[in-house]
Amino acid sequence: MSPALNDALTAVRACGLRLSAARRLVLQGLAVADGPMSAEQVAAGVGGRVPPSDLASVYRNLDTLERAGIVQHVHLGHSPSLWALADDEALEYLACERCGDYRSVPAHELDAVRVYIRRTFGYTVSFGHFPLVGLCGPCADGGSARRDRPR
Amino acid sequence: MSPALNDALTAVRACGLRLSAARRLVLQGLAVADGPMSAEQVAAGVGGRVPPSDLASVYRNLDTLERAGIVQHVHLGHSPSLWALADDEALEYLACERCGDYRSVPAHELDAVRVYIRRTFGYTVSFGHFPLVGLCGPCADGGSARRDRPR
DNA sequence: TTACTTGCAAATCTTTTGCCGGTGT
DNA sequence: ACACCGGCAAAAGATTTGCAAGTAA
Numbered sequence: 001m002s003p004a005l006n007d008a009l010t011a012v013r014a015c016g017l018r019l020s021a022a023r024r025l026v027l028q029g030l031a032v033a034d035g036p037m038s039a040e041q042v043a044a045g046v047g048g049r050v051p052p053s054d055l056a057s058v059y060r061n062l063d064t065l066e067r068a069g070i071v072q073h074v075h076l077g078h079s080p081s082l083w084a085l086a087d088d089e090a091l092e093y094l095a096c097e098r099c100g101d102y103r104s105v106p107a108h109e110l111d112a113v114r115v116y117i118r119r120t121f122g123y124t125v126s127f128g129h130f131p132l133v134g135l136c137g138p139c140a141d142g143g144s145a146r147r148d149r150p151r
Numbered sequence: 152m153s154p155a156l157n158d159a160l161t162a163v164r165a166c167g168l169r170l171s172a173a174r175r176l177v178l179q180g181l182a183v184a185d186g187p188m189s190a191e192q193v194a195a196g197v198g199g200r201v202p203p204s205d206l207a208s209v210y211r212n213l214d215t216l217e218r219a220g221i222v223q224h225v226h227l228g229h230s231p232s233l234w235a236l237a238d239d240e241a242l243e244y245l246a247c248e249r250c251g252d253y254r255s256v257p258a259h260e261l262d263a264v265r266v267y268i269r270r271t272f273g274y275t276v277s278f279g280h281f282p283l284v285g286l287c288g289p290c291a292d293g294g295s296a297r298r299d300r301p302r
Numbered sequence: 303t304t305a306c307t308t309g310c311a312a313a314t315c316t317t318t319t320g321c322c323g324g325t326g327t
Numbered sequence: 328a329c330a331c332c333g334g335c336a337a338a339a340g341a342t343t344t345g346c347a348a349g350t351a352a
Contacts, residue, residue, distance in 0.1 A: 018351050020307060039342080054309050059342060061307090075226075077281070080341060094274045097281065105272065113264055117283060121256065123245045125285030130228070130248065132268060132283075134276030169326050173333060190317080205334050210317060212332090231316060307350075314343070325332070 004085050005031035008070050015068045025053045026061045027070075027085070035104070036074055036082030075130055076102050093131035098139040102131065155236050156182035159221050166219045176204045177212045178221075178236070186255075187225055187233030226281055227253050244282035249290040253282065 008027045012019050029046040030037060037046060039059050045052040062083050065071040073081040076095040084091075090107040110127055117125050134140075159178045163170050180197040181188060188197060190210050196203040213234050216222040224232040227246040235242075241258040261278055268276050285291075 018306060020351070022308060056310075056343075057308055060344095063343090094268070094272055094276070095281075096274070103272070103274075109271075113267060116264060116267075117245070117285075120260075121245055121254070122288040123247070123254075123283065123285050124291040125245070125283045127284075130246075130281065130284035132274065132276045133281035134268075134274050137273040140275040169331060171326070171332060207318080207335075208333050211319095214318090215332095304352095305350105306352100308348085310346095312343105312345080315341085317339085317341105319338070320336090322335100323333090326330100327328105 002031050004087060007088075008085055011068070011070050012065070015070070017064065017068060022053050022057045023061050023065075025050055026058055026065065030071060030083060030085045033084070036076070036084040038080045038082055040080070042083065072128065074128060076100070077133065090128060092127035094127070094136075095131045095133045096136035096139050097133050098135055101136050103136075153182050155238060158239075159236055162219070162221050163216070166221070168215065168219060173204050173208045174212050174216075176201055177209055177216065181222060181234060181236045184235070187227070187235040189231045189233055191231070193234065223279065225279060227251070228284065241279060243278035245278070245287075246282045246284045247287035247290050248284050249286055252287050254287075 005027060008031070009019060009024070012023060012027070017023070025045075026042055028050045029042045032049045033041075033046050039062060040055065041047070042062070043053055043055040043058040062071060062073070066073065066083075069086055071083055072086045073083045074093055075081055076093060077097050077100060079100065091104040092107045092110050093102050093104050095102040107126070107128065110132075114125055117123055156178060159182070160170060160175065163174060163178070168174070176196075177193055179201045180193040183200045184192075184197050190213060191206065192198070193213070194204055194206040194209040213222060213224070217224065217234075220237055222234055223237045224234045225244055226232055227244060228248050228251060230251070242255040243258045243261050244253050244255050246253040258277070258279065261283075264283075265276055268274055
């Protein structure tokens, strides 16, 4: 069991939440995933890596766990929300609105942007929930790959 | 009739699109609006300022007009997409994810950020479609107003 | 025991699509 | 005339909710 999963399970108890089978499956799914997952992927068992569970319960648990600060969701373009364990190291995202690809970076690597925006416009921005969106290198160069239905 | 509306109507013809009554209403609605509007608001006639029209047709026209570059949509937080005329002066947005407020700024005022992100991460970002999201000044200072259901 | 949870079905909300009669050019 | 368009109804995709039965603590 990964240390991140262990932490999450411990946190569930620490928050006074019950550690039910369905709850455990959601956390296991996010823990074995290689990146943020949609609720549907979690319910489907992350491609067979954990047993499947009920979609409505997955949504309910993601919501509960997010309120507790144990998981987080991010909006990468037009696709459905994606969910991940709330790691110790805060991650922020850059997303390509053309091909749907994205990259995650440690939040501190975007501090310069945050400070600039704060000083210039008075907004304190962050990119863990709503990422920076634009074109990745290949797409900006006129790439043609497309994972995501463009608008 | 505002110059922006006039330009839009002309552009419709220039694109080879028909200037139907429903199409005209969508453009009129966006022209009299004080900011980006949801499809539902446009269909409702922008609060009675223009006659109401059919919601499905509004969506179809917004889509057609966006492909023609005459209108644009932006995602301000979790709320439905908002639509506006594609002005000559490109606007980008800063949105508050707590109170739902936002501000628009001329795109060039964010060029420094764009250049920095481009050089540092290789992404060419823009904020007219997916804005910069964070907390506005009052909310960052612990404000309590809330127009938008928070997550 | 008892309050918190689940699974299933049904409802919501936003957006899209099928169809067919109407209309701009 | 003829391809494009509009209105209405139904569908689709993502997410939420009602409810009765199940279960962690």
